[in-house]
Amino acid sequence: MIGIVGAGGHAKVIADIVSCGEREEPIAYFSAGLPPAWAVRAAHYHDNEEQLLALRASVKGWHVAIGNPVVRKRKLEWLLACGFPVIQAVHEQSVRAESSVLGEGAGVMAGAVINPYAAVGRGCIVNTSSSVDHDCRIGPYVNIGPGCRLAGGVKVGELSELGAGVIVIPGMTIGKRCVIGAGAVVIDHIPDHSVAVGVPARVIKRSSN
Known part of the structure; x- marks a missing residue:
């Protein structure tokens, strides 16, 4: 499974890129709000540290797909500090x-x-x-x-x-x-x-x- 942190417009683009490269891997979205309508067929989880840690072993790679660079930095630095496998897209x-x-x-x-x-x-x-x-x-x-x-x-x-x-x-x-x-x-x-x-x-x- 590929974990995408974010569920806005940028996450749509990242999901498309990941789907092309990892066709056999399901995608899970992690966001603070309700699941986006466009991602209804994908797994959705609340974006908090406890949830991410609980699913750590199930996720092959993580990508922070948030347009705001300050928020993106905070999320990505936390993933890296915790040893999560972060991927490029x-x-x-x-x-x-x-x-x-x-x-x-x-x-x-x-x-x-x-x-x-x-x-x-x-x-x-x-x-x-x-x-x-x-x-x-x-x-x-x-x-x-x-x-x-x-x-x-x-x-x-x-x-x-x-x-x-x-x-x-x-x-x-x-x-x-x-x-x-x-x-x-x-x-x-x-x-x-x-x-x-x-x-x-x-x-x-x-x-x-």
């Missing part, structure tokens, strides 16, 4: 260079490309049809939205989120805990804890969190 129609590195529990969606010597951190989401070019360094728990284009040598800090269609030119650094609005074009470095939007991207807000 990589769509069979994505492209990943042999020299690239993909962290524990990361997800790579259909049409995504990770080019040579790029490193994508633990628990990252590389979303549909996005591309991470050569020598990029993507920190842990980063969300790369659908259709993003990260040129060579880009760095993105932990827990940052890039909206759909963001473009980042070569060599730029986006700090930790940043939010880059959909469609933005990043042509300069973005400091930690920034919200940036527009073409070119401009910082409109800073926080200390």
Whole structure:
């Protein structure tokens, strides 16, 4: 059995990826609410530590499929600290260079490309049809939205989120805990804890969190 922590939209996508790669393995969802209607034929359990520990021996691999990177980090770090077998979810129609590195529990969606010597951190989401070019360094728990284009040598800090269609030119650094609005074009470095939007991207807000 494969355990998916989460039962929202992102969990649907991860379940599809897992089903393609592990066709003989049933899927169980773990979430705080009621079972989602779309997962009516799958097992559903309440997402709490006692329940996960009770089913530990029955689950072959775990994947945290939660879009919020802060929550995803908390859940995944707990699983790893307890020694649970955490799996990546990589769509069979994505492209990943042999020299690239993909962290524990990361997800790579259909049409995504990770080019040579790029490193994508633990628990990252590389979303549909996005591309991470050569020598990029993507920190842990980063969300790369659908259709993003990260040129060579880009760095993105932990827990940052890039909206759909963001473009980042070569060599730029986006700090930790940043939010880059959909469609933005990043042509300069973005400091930690920034919200940036527009073409070119401009910082409109800073926080200390």
